[in-house]
Amino acid sequence: MKLFTTPASPWVRRCVVSISELGLDNRVERIPTKWPHTWATQTTEYAPEFAAATPVARIPALVTDDGIRLVESHAICDYLNAELGGYRLLPQSGRKRWELMSVISITSGALEAQISRRAELLRQPPVRSEDFIRKMHDREHRCYDALEQMTDAFTADVDLAQITLACALSYHDFRFKEDWRSGKPKLTQWFERFIQRPSMQATMPTETPQH
Known part of the structure; x- marks a missing residue:
């Protein structure tokens, strides 16, 4: 492939x-x-x-x-x-699948807002919209607030929800300056542990080469 x-x-x-x-x-x-x-x-x-x-x-x-x-x-x-993968990262059916899908759907909303904000920041004034940047910022942080309450869905086994969330939080650290950790002790503790996985350490984000 x-x-x-x-x-x-x-x-x-x-x-x-x-x-x-x-x-x-x-x-x-x-x-x-x-x-x-x-x-x-x-x-x-x-x-x-x-x-x-x-x-x-x-x-x-x-x-x-x-x-x-x-x-x-x-x-x-x-x-x-x-x-x-034999459904090892996400169950085929049942309540656990939908608990993890709930995490994935909210995290995907945060990721989409991150990419939209990044794209807008690459535009130059006066065409850049500060209102749109703020809207995406606020959307991201609403998602983070919700995800702080959802870490109980995680187990010691790796799954697609945890992978998606770790990638989103790591991308935030890579691209943006503001803190997401304040007031989110459970999310922070989980992230600092999960990011140590070899698969995460081997894929830390770096700038995309340009033409």
Whole structure:
């Protein structure tokens, strides 16, 4: 399989960590991409192989061994978990599945707000909207407040909810200056422990190479 990646994206990291935790590293070829900082507002030139893999032109994108194209992290992680992972990262059904899906859905909202804020910050005044940046900031922190109350859903076993949340909080530390830890002792304690996993340490975010 081929997975198109960048070292900065938390969506990509979510997939790469899942691959590692499922022991599938030898099944997946990682293909790095390059993105100019104008990605936020302009179409960029795409490598032919990447363009063929995803008409959406976003990462991550996975091409399976039998040619199926999966072009966002939810579909990719679902495929990895269901088809190759024996549902080890997310149960197939039952209450536990939906408890973890609740965490994933709120965390995904925070991630979407992070990426939207990052994209807007890359725009230059006067077109940059400070109101939109503040709206995304507030959305992120509402999600963090909710997630502080949801860590009881976690067990000692790794799962997709914990992977997603750790990638989101780590991306916040990477991109933004304001503190998310204040008033969130349970979330902080869990994160500082989970981030020590080898799969997380091996995928710490760095800036995406530019053209």
